[in-house]
Amino acid sequence: MxxxxxxxxxxxxxxxxxxxxxxxxxxxxxxxxxxxxxxxxxxxxxxxxxxxxxxxxxxxxxxxxxxxxxxxxxxxxxxxxxxxxxxxxxxxxxxxxxxxxxxxxxxxxxxxxxxxxxxxxxxxxxxxxxxxxxxxxxxxxxxxxxxxxxxxxxxxxxxxxxxxxxxxxxxxxxxxxxxxxxxPDGEHVIPLGVADRKRAGNDVSIVTHGKMVHVALQAAATLAREEIEADVLDLRSIRPLDVDAILESVARTNRVVYLEEGWPFAGVGAQIVALIQDEAFDELDAPVVRVTQADVPMPYAKNLEQLAKPSVKAVVDACKRVLYL
Amino acid sequence: MAQGTGTATTRMVDGFTRDELHALLFDMILYRRFEEKAEEAYAIGKIGGFCHLHIGQEALAAGSIKPLREDDLVITAYREHTQAIAKGISPGAVMAELYGRADGCSGGRGGSMHLFDTTVGFWGGHGIVGGQIPLGAGLAWAIKYRGGDQICVCFMGDAAVNQGAFLEALNMSAIWHLPVIYVVENNGYGMGTAFSRVSATEMEARSGACGIPAHTVNGQDVVATHRFFAELAERVRAGAGPQFVNAVTYRFRGHSMSDPVSGTYRSKEEVDSAVEAQDPIKILRDRLMDTGLLTQEELETLDAEARAAIEGAAEFADASPLPDPSTLYDHVYAEINEHGRLFLDGRGSQGGSHG
CATH class of the missing domain: 3.40.50.970 (Thiamin diphosphate (ThDP)-binding fold, Pyr/PP domains)
Structure with missing residues (x-):
């Protein structure tokens, strides 16, 4: 290493x-x-x-x-x-x-x-x-x-x-x-289609990908201070999609937040929500909530940009929402 | 034009033997009969979708592709039935593709606009105007990368030169000195829009900004076209770099099957006059008859052979099965590992359940 x-x-x-x-x-x-x-x-x-x-x-x-x-x-x-x-x-x-x-x-x-x-x-x-x-x-x-x-x-x-x-x-x-x-040193190849649990928890699943993994981990750390343990599942590969890993996490926590950097309309999260309601509807204790960029073009001004991006607070709030807290 | 001399077996026209000239005439008649058969099949619903005929432009298919080596690469747009045959795909495999059958050269997945057989160097069959031009540059890039001595010939219609892809691909071909010939089949109209209405400069000027030499050839004269491409192909093979050819031709039919031959954008008189004076088959036929290199009987024999070949192609297409429904998901991906799901349509066993 x-x-x-x-x-x-x-x-x-x-x-x-x-x-x-x-x-x-x-x-x-x-x-x-x-x-x-x-x-x-x-x-x-x-x-x-x-x-x-x-x-x-x-x-x-x-x-x-x-x-x-x-x-x-x-x-x-x-x-x-x-x-x-x-x-x-x-x-x-x-x-x-x-x-x-x-x-x-x-x-x-x-x-x-x-x-x-x-x-x-x-x-x-x-x-x-x-x-x-x-x-x-x-x-x-x-x-x-x-x-x-x-x-x-x-x-x-x-x-x-x-x-x-x-x-x-x-x-x-x-x-x-x-x-x-x-x-890892030397040859290192990760097969496509294998998600990675970046943090283990049983209270709520934060499913995400790309740089939002880091936002999810910060949100999970915040939630941990309130004794809420989040499962952070990094898809790593969107297509092929590790459906088994998603369903396994949903079955364990029964509550899901999808976090992505992009817009909501026809976003990756829309597909994940459709998949979960298709294949794990009975596992859910709450509707899946998506956290995305605001549905606007990205503004330049620092304060507006921060407002438009998915934030740690938005993820924490979404997790509490699916936990009915 | 050089006149033939000597006996019937040795006399030449522009350096071509009688047999070579008969072969070119046969090829053009074969293409004409193929397209007429496709027209007929379309009318009775055996062929669907868009279908663009090459009638009137047969000299270009024969004259530009026949001089190439089998391992040279051809890539083109969507008026390509005859080009595919010229490069070596059997008329039966092309017709079966038009019919949407399993034995079509693209397995019935491509149709009229997407004919492929890379084993004979035919790389499609592309449906977005100009989309094949950067791809052709890429095929040429691969030749150069590997140090090969093939060339790539990339065809396009006249309208394609107004796409950004054209300028971008020509510029890259020039800076990297790629072994590629860009050929505009300039039939004067992009669908129903005359080239002169959408270009402020002549066709020959369009490659100059990239430093690529431009050539013009009479695409209705198969002898001139063949001789020109034979020479140009060897120059490019020898390292002359990319070339641009304005091949002047005329389309005798509408843009596609739904388009009338003449009408709002070109007059009946214009079309009639071109059919009378610019038919590449008539031009070669008359020249051969005038020089004593073709008899009426020989012509009738060539035509009968072409008709028989096309009837055979149509029978082959008719007899070919429809693609197996169980293959719907085949060839979306070349590599499917045991992880993850690639198909998300919820159809389960039809492709969604692996992994």
Whole structure:
């Protein structure tokens, strides 16, 4: 084990996979000479050369399509978005090309590609740079999505994403890049579709993903001071979804809060609520409550931004609500 | 035009032997008969959805694809039945795909707009205008990454050059010197909108901003088109970098099956005049007859062979079963592990219950 930042863990995963497979290459804006807009690819140009670490023009639709085409031909591109906000420009190639290619070719053309970069809000970046993009991706059959919350998960999930034969989006967080944590040395691969209980408790389940895991843990710590023990389930992988882990937690606590960074309408939480009422209705002692971003574009002013983001207090309040406290 | 000389077996037109010319004529007739059969099948409901015919543009399919190697890659838009056949997919597998049958080249999952057979280098069949252009750049990128000597030919309609994807892909192809030829099948209309109404510059000017050489070829002349692409393909293979070809052609039918041949956006006179003077099959036929390289009897034999091949294709499609309903969830994902659930439609055993 070594203590690494989340950023270093992502770098380690890319190097681990590029060392073992020449078909893996990294393309994106500022990934090579600049070492990555968030320095995630630091040193990789020097290590692998400009054949495999490639600065793209600012052409999200174009370079995403190029990477999808390269994946169709059997290469394994890591397509970096400076932020997933910019990938909205490229969604045609994600949804119409990458997600559907295997199906409409009747299995002839897999698309083993990784889309990665930060999603969601950082600090005062305002409306166009602060949205959680999970729904755009998981809405389409054919795409997989993982959302690592810790350095260890970042290394293991990114490695698994690169090895996977399908398009996998790896959604990171700008505010996570400096988070430090223990990361296994050597080869570390976490299978897609396995949730991780980040905290054990039997009173209420806080189910969440991505950087909201940290908000959930803070809320759980607050609740613990009132002798309420929350189960914090980090999905880690939204598609495939670890349904068994969700149902197990629901069966134990009978009370669920879903916490996510994005908007509520057709959000990830909406799917989780539908799933729980479909498959665990009788286990519930209270309706599931969702905590999300306010249903508004992200405002710039510090006070409004804080108001719009899901807060620790909102999670604590939601937990008390499902506990009828 | 160079006139033929010598005996019937050795005389040449523009460097082509009589047999080669007969083969090109046969290919174009085959494509014409295929599209006519598709038109007929559509009218009686055997083919559904959108269906875009290539009638009038057959010289481009034969002239640009036949000179390629089998391991060269072709990617294109959705008016692609004849291109698929030209690259080596059997007419039966294409027709079965149009019929939505299991033996279609995409297993009945793609239909008219999504024909694929990568074993012969045909990479689709893409339905979003311009969407295939960055994909074509990516196929070429993969060739270069692996140090291969294939080339990629990426077709598009004239309307596609107004998509951002076009400019982005051409720019990247130029900076990375990719082995790709971008071919505009310029039939003058994007659906019902004349190119001149949506472009302030001529087609040949559209690649210049990226530093990619532009060429124009008469896409109704299969001999000229074939000779041009044979030469250009070898130049690109030898490292000439990306090229842009404005292939001038004309569509004799409507944009799709629901679109009249003429009407609000182009006159009957314009279409009639093109059908009279610009039919690629007539152009080659007349040239061969004028130079004594084709008899009426030979023409009738070629046509009979083409008709028989297409009848066979239609019979193959008719006989092919519908896709097995149990395959509905196949090929959504290439890799399904024992963890987690990928399908969330609540249909359980039909795909939702693994893991």
């Amino acid at each position: 070594a203590e690494l930042t989340y950023r270093e863990a992502l770098n380690a995963a890319m190097c681990q996979e590029m060392d073992r497979d020449d078909s893996v290459f990294l393309m994106g804006e500022e990934v090579a000479e600049y070492d990555g807009a968030y320095k995630v690819s630091r040193g990789m140009l020097e290590r692998y050369g400009d054949r495999r670490v490639v600065d793209s023009p600012i052409s999200e639709l174009g370079f995403t399509g190029l990477c999808v085409g390269a994946a169709m031909a059997g290469l394994r591109p890591i397509c970096e978005f400076m932020t997933f906000n910019f990938s909205i420009l490229a969604l045609d190639q994600v949804i119409n090309s990458a997600a559907k290619m295997l199906y409409m070719t009747n299995g002839q053309v897999p698309v083993p590609i990784v889309f990665r970069g930060p999603t969601g809000a950082a600090l005062q970046l305002s409306a166009q740079h602060s949205q959680a993009c999970e729904t755009y991706y998981v809405h389409s059959p054919g795409v997989k999505l993982v959302t690592p919350a810790t350095p260890a998960d970042a290394k293991g999930l990114l490695a698994a994403a690169i090895r996977d034969d399908d398009p996998v989006a790896v959604m990171e967080g700008e505010l996570l890049y400096n988070v430090r944590g223990e990361v």
